[in-house]
Amino acid sequence: MNPTAGPGAVMPAWPEGGVSRVPYRLFSDAQVYALEQERLFRGPVWNYLCLELEVAEPGDFRTAFIGETPIVVARDGNGELRGMVNRCAHKGALVCLAERGNRRHFSCIYHSWTYHLDGRLRGVAFRGGLKGKGGMPEDFDPARHRMQPIRVEIFCGLVFGTFEPDMAPVEEWVGPTMGHFLKRNLGSRPLTLLGAHSQIIHNNWKLYAENVRDSYHATLLHTFYTTFKVNRLDMDGGILLSEGAPWHHISYAKRATLEEAAEYTQAQVHSASYDSRLNGPELLKTEDEFDDGITHSVQSIFPTLAVHFTLNSLCVRNFVPRGLEETELVWTYLGYEDDSEEMTRMRVLQANLTGAAGLVSLEDGCINEFVQRGTRGSGDAAAVLEMGGRGLESSESSRATEVSIRGFWSGYRGLMGYA
C-alpha cells in the first residue's frame, strides 16, 4: 500500500448521496484501517487520552492510545503536562508497561535507556562501553534521541493529545456549543473518580462512533425504559451539532414533568421519582442538578470520545481501536468532589443503566458486532442514512434523526481525502 495514495487507490469509492450513504467496506478493510491511523488519528484532531485527575501530581503518568499508537501522558517535575509516544528511541520497545503510576524518570527495561518525564533521553546504559571497550560512538548525541513528543492540552478535566503541531486549542476546535456543554458537565466543579471498567466489542471503531450518535435507535433497541414503565427519555429533546464541525454532537432530553415541578416550587434542587414497575425503584431515584431542564445527554467529541450524563450518572466513554474488528470501550464514571453522600449513592446506583452490564446500554455491546457480521461479503453495498433528511442541520425539536451520524461521516470524509 502506498500511504500517500489518494482515496481512489486505497479508500472505496463513495456512492452517490454524500453523507447519507456509507460504504460497508469502510468497516472491514485493513487498508482503510491502516490509512485511518495516519490521516485521522495522527492527523489534525485532538484525541482524548485520560483525565486530568489521573495525572495530578508531579511524576504521575498514565498510558493511553491515539488510534493504535501507544502514548504516555506524564506530569513532569515542574508540574507541566507532557505527552509522548510510549516507545523507546533505541529499539522501539514500550517504555511504560504499567497503565499508571508515579516515577521520577522513565526507564526502558530492554537496555535500560532512561528518559526524563518530558521524554528527553537521560542516560544510555554502557554508553562508554565496559573496561574501555565497546560502547556508543564518540559522536553519539543524546540530545538527538528522545521519545517522540506530542502536543497535549487540558480542557474541562480531560487531557487531549495530537500529533498535529498547528492544531487550534481544544476549546476552539470543538466549537462554542460543544465547549459550553463540556464546561457544564465537567468543567464547573472538581471531578472525582467513581470507577472504571471496559468492554471489548467485536466491531470496527467507527460502528461505535455511529452508535453513540444514533438517537434513532435509542428507544427502539433499548427497551428497558418502556418495559418497566419508566418515564421515557424522548420527551423534549434534540440534537445539536457543533458550529462548522458537525462531527461533534450533543443529544439531549428534558423530562417535562421536572420542568413543571420546578416552576411550581421555585426550588433550586428537588427530588423526583419515576412512576415505574421496578421492584427496586431506588435504582432510579434522582435529583435535578442543573437549571436548564436537561436530564439526559450524550455528547460526542470526534473521533473516539463520548460523555454521557444520564439522570445523575456522569461518565466518560473512550472507544479505542484494538484492530480492524475489535474495539475497547472504556467506561469511566465520575462525580464531583463536593457531592453529598446521597448524591454519590444515586450516581453509583444509576451506573447500572450503562456500562458493560448496563440495563439500558448493554445491547450496544452486541449490536455493532451484528452489523460487522451482517456486512461481511457485502461488496459495494452501503448503509442508508436518511432519517431526518440528508443534510447536516441541527435538529432542535426531534431526535428521530440520523443527522449526527451524517455529521461524523462529514468529518471522516474530510480527513480521509474525500471532500
Next chain:
Amino acid sequence: MIDAETRQRVEDFLLDCAWAIDEDDLEAWPGFFAEDGRYRITTRDNEARGLPVGIMLCEGRGMMEDRILALRTANIYEPHRYRHVLGRPRLREAEGGLIRSDSSFIVIRTMQDGRMDLFAAGNYCDLLRVGNGRVTIQERAAVLESRRVDVLIVIPI
C-alpha cells in the same frame, strides 16, 4: 471456628447458587440472598482503589428481580450460557455472627453457535448468614480479575 457441618452446608449452598445460574433457573437466584442483600460485580482494580462503581449493583432482592426480568423481557443479546467452576471456599468468622467466604470462580461462556470462551475469573467475596437450617447471602461481591468484559454481561456472575 467454623465446624465441619457448617462448612459442608456453606459449600453445598455456594454450589446450588452457581447451579441455579448455570441451569438457567435465574428466577431462583435472588432467593439465595437476604431480602436486603447486596450483590455487585466489580473488578480487582476498582476494589484495590476503593472505587464504588463497578459493573453491576443490586441493593435488595427487588433490584435482582428487576435484573432477571429485564434479561427475560427487555434486554437484547445473543443467547449464551455459563458454566461456573468454583474453588473450595476460605471461611472465616465475621462480625455479627456472619461468615466471610472467599471462593474462586471461573465462568466459561458458550454462545448459541457453540463458541466457548473463558468469560470471567475472580473471587466471590461473600458475607453469609448461617442459621435456622438455611444459608443466605447478605453481601456478595463478584470481583473480576480483569477490567475487560467481552461483549456484555447480562446474566449475573
